[in-house]
Amino acid sequence: MSTKDDELLKELALEEYKYGFTTDIEMDIAPKGLNEDTVRLISAKKNEPEWLLEWRLKALRHFLQMDMPTWQNFEHPDVDFQDISYYAAPKAKPQLDSMDEVDPELVSTFEKLGIPLNEQKVLAGVVAVDAVFDSVSVKTTFREKLKEQGVIFCSFGEAVQEHPELVKQYLGSVVPQTDNIYAALNSAVFSDGSFVYIPKGVHCPMELSTYFRINAENTGQFERTLIIADEGAYVSYLEGCTAPMRDENQLHAAVVELIALKDGEIKYSTVQNWYPGDKDGKGGIYNFVTKRGICKGDNSKISWTQVETGSAITWKYPGVILKGDHSVGEFYSVALTRNKQVADTGTKMIHLGKNTRSKIVSKGISAGVSQNSYRGLVKIGPGAENSRNFTQCDSLLIGDRCGAHTFPYIENRNKTAKLEHEATTSKIGEDQLFYLTQRGIDPEKAVGLIVNGYAKEVLNQLPMEFAVEAQKLLAISLEGSVG
Amino acid sequence: MLSIKNLHASVDDKEILKGLSLEVKAGEVHAIMGPNGSGKSTLGNVLAGREAYEVTEGEILLDGKDLLELSPENRAREGVFLAFQYPVEIPGVSNINFLKTALNEIRAYKGLPPLEAREFLNRVKEKQKLVEFDAKLANRSLNEGFSGGEKKRNEIFQLAMLEPKLGILDETDSGLDIDALRIVARGVNQLRSQENAFIVITHYQRLLEYIVPDFVHVLYKGRIVRSGTKELALELEEKGYDWIKETVDAEKAV
Numbered sequence A: 001m002s003t004k005d006d007e008l009l010k011e012l013a014l015e016e017y018k019y020g021f022t023t024d025i026e027m028d029i030a031p032k033g034l035n036e037d038t039v040r041l042i043s044a045k046k047n048e049p050e051w052l053l054e055w056r057l058k059a060l061r062h063f064l065q066m067d068m069p070t071w072q073n074f075e076h077p078d079v080d081f082q083d084i085s086y087y088a089a090p091k092a093k094p095q096l097d098s099m100d101e102v103d104p105e106l107v108s109t110f111e112k113l114g115i116p117l118n119e120q121k122v123l124a125g126v127v128a129v130d131a132v133f134d135s136v137s138v139k140t141t142f143r144e145k146l147k148e149q150g151v152i153f154c155s156f157g158e159a160v161q162e163h164p165e166l167v168k169q170y171l172g173s174v175v176p177q178t179d180n181i182y183a184a185l186n187s188a189v190f191s192d193g194s195f196v197y198i199p200k201g202v203h204c205p206m207e208l209s210t211y212f213r214i215n216a217e218n219t220g221q222f223e224r225t226l227i228i229a230d231e232g233a234y235v236s237y238l239e240g241c242t243a244p245m246r247d248e249n250q251l252h253a254a255v256v257e258l259i260a261l262k263d264g265e266i267k268y269s270t271v272q273n274w275y276p277g278d279k280d281g282k283g284g285i286y287n288f289v290t291k292r293g294i295c296k297g298d299n300s301k302i303s304w305t306q307v308e309t310g311s312a313i314t315w316k317y318p319g320v321i322l323k324g325d326h327s328v329g330e331f332y333s334v335a336l337t338r339n340k341q342v343a344d345t346g347t348k349m350i351h352l353g354k355n356t357r358s359k360i361v362s363k364g365i366s367a368g369v370s371q372n373s374y375r376g377l378v379k380i381g382p383g384a385e386n387s388r389n390f391t392q393c394d395s396l397l398i399g400d401r402c403g404a405h406t407f408p409y410i411e412n413r414n415k416t417a418k419l420e421h422e423a424t425t426s427k428i429g430e431d432q433l434f435y436l437t438q439r440g441i442d443p444e445k446a447v448g449l450i451v452n453g454y455a456k457e458v459l460n461q462l463p464m465e466f467a468v469e470a471q472k473l474l475a476i477s478l479e480g481s482v483g
Numbered sequence B: 001m002l003s004i005k006n007l008h009a010s011v012d013d014k015e016i017l018k019g020l021s022l023e024v025k026a027g028e029v030h031a032i033m034g035p036n037g038s039g040k041s042t043l044g045n046v047l048a049g050r051e052a053y054e055v056t057e058g059e060i061l062l063d064g065k066d067l068l069e070l071s072p073e074n075r076a077r078e079g080v081f082l083a084f085q086y087p088v089e090i091p092g093v094s095n096i097n098f099l100k101t102a103l104n105e106i107r108a109y110k111g112l113p114p115l116e117a118r119e120f121l122n123r124v125k126e127k128q129k130l131v132e133f134d135a136k137l138a139n140r141s142l143n144e145g146f147s148g149g150e151k152k153r154n155e156i157f158q159l160a161m162l163e164p165k166l167g168i169l170d171e172t173d174s175g176l177d178i179d180a181l182r183i184v185a186r187g188v189n190q191l192r193s194q195e196n197a198f199i200v201i202t203h204y205q206r207l208l209e210y211i212v213p214d215f216v217h218v219l220y221k222g223r224i225v226r227s228g229t230k231e232l233a234l235e236l237e238e239k240g241y242d243w244i245k246e247t248v249d250a251e252k253a254v
């Protein structure tokens, strides 16, 4: 990276502060659970090179100096950083002896989603992931095929060992360690994650990770993902799972970095359905993720699609830095909240290159007493001649005790830029529901239909099989929210 | 088939139906006419089980089954179909997908398996032809951006697809051009059989020239105040409602 880029990223990092991280709340960190020794231990266990250890330590020092954010539209939960095991062995161990011991409600949800029994077992913690995937050698055949084309798709840990030059070049180049406190934490203690490199001119022959609905490596709560599309390369990457995943770890602070070089394209799709907690929100996951991509080269494109239904609190703003001329950034999001769930999500589109274009389609759905916020930043740099943004921001309310909020921030430093913003708020009407039930459709199914219709534009962005699952997921997630 | 006895219903504690009785036998078509605000749509909504409408007295039986006990979706599954006076738009929900869901829910209620994809599509084609409903419309989002007439025609297309026992047409003719009116009427006539019945709510005698009713009723102030054959509709067309209003109000005053 040139120094100019470095400066740019630093500026962005500071921008983040501007939106909030300016508090005087002191963080309660004892040296006990999280200190240099912890980081050294993680790094040593993973047999990491010296530079990476140094990189982690630097992140830790940043982390220790950072304050908790206060700009969010929800009460930040107390996170006890000392109560977290930062070097737990990542292997999933069977926690139960048979499916009979699994919560029947969970099993019925699996069945509604049509998840095969062996995958159900993994998700419910009855068997370890390896037992399923290693026995059938899907993984190996899959890898062979990718290898032929020169595609690298492996765990982050493996990439560090086998492709250190690529990791070193790109790690932290999009999400700097100082970006925010959770990114700093992740940089210091990240466990594992995925690494993808698509060589020049290669169109990745399959959707990555469709074969691994469940990540074969249990990457734990501090996941790190790095995806690079070299010049003219294309990849579609899927993250997550429609099944309600339980996890002992309450705090999830992942970092995802995407890099698209000239003419390169990355499509990143997420379905997030982590355990949201009980009706009072107790025990749910805090999903504090930092995701950002950079369209480094001209004519490159990065597209984020997300369907967020899980977690007690979801807090993420997948963004795109549009550095290359004519580059394109997209963000399609459906965020559904119910009970006491909170979602504060949106995107950041940073236009730097000429003729850059971005499109934002956000569909919030709130039920119960949940709070659903869209928060987005569109920033047009002085050099971003003729850049364009279109933002569509819709909220759908179910019942009248939930909340929908939008916080669109715009900073325009170039007069030739064109920005459009549309926003709507609607309610599922009694007349719509009656119309559908009058035709014999069950009220819950009716809500599912209406919600899926509402979210269609986003769901259409998902790869086919994923879209079908996501539709079911939205319908199921709303069961019991009507009436 | 349908037996309504002394039906009283209110909305927001305001009584709208005030002792309405009606018997409809299988194979019959009953027309309901009456001035604006007399309670015609209310009757349709009450039959279909809309929540805001509270039945305070009386009974409704469909083939001996107490309709008032059933939820709106179960009434629909028992064969009650309401063609709405003002059909709503549901963005993003495909017309066809919606119909398939509806049809299969009704079948499931009757213990039938879902219709096979090919059978379903054949049925769609057949019924589209019957009511000359544009295939393009069938594939669009449910009523989204449809013209007033297209919405009405979609109601009849849905009726044809679902083949209900009791079809209630609430001013399906309003908003239809002359050709569309004829097409819709022809569709309804072809759907008529000894197994089903229709209640046709309308303001205009013209529709009844095409869909010839066995009986015509006049609804006024929440009750049926006159019943007759199709000639009654002609008489109303000629004289308006005043003569009925007068006699009824006079009777009441006594």
Ligand SMILES: Nc1ncnc2c1ncn2[C@@H]1O[C@H](COP(=O)(O)OP(=O)(O)OP(=O)(O)O)[C@@H](O)[C@H]1O
Binding pocket: B011, B012, B016, B034, B035, B036, B037, B038, B039, B040, B041, B042, B043, B052, B085
């Ligand atoms: N949901 C409702 N809330 C309040 N008032 C209602 C409601 N539905 C019907 N009403 C009232 O009940 C009365 C009867 O209405 P209804 O729609 O049944 O009349 P109608 O005979 O269908 O009239 P039109 O010929 O104009 O369609 C009217 O005074 C109307 O305002």
Ligand SMILES: [Mg+2]
Binding pocket: B040, B041, B042, B085, B170, B171
């Ligand atoms: Mg009416």
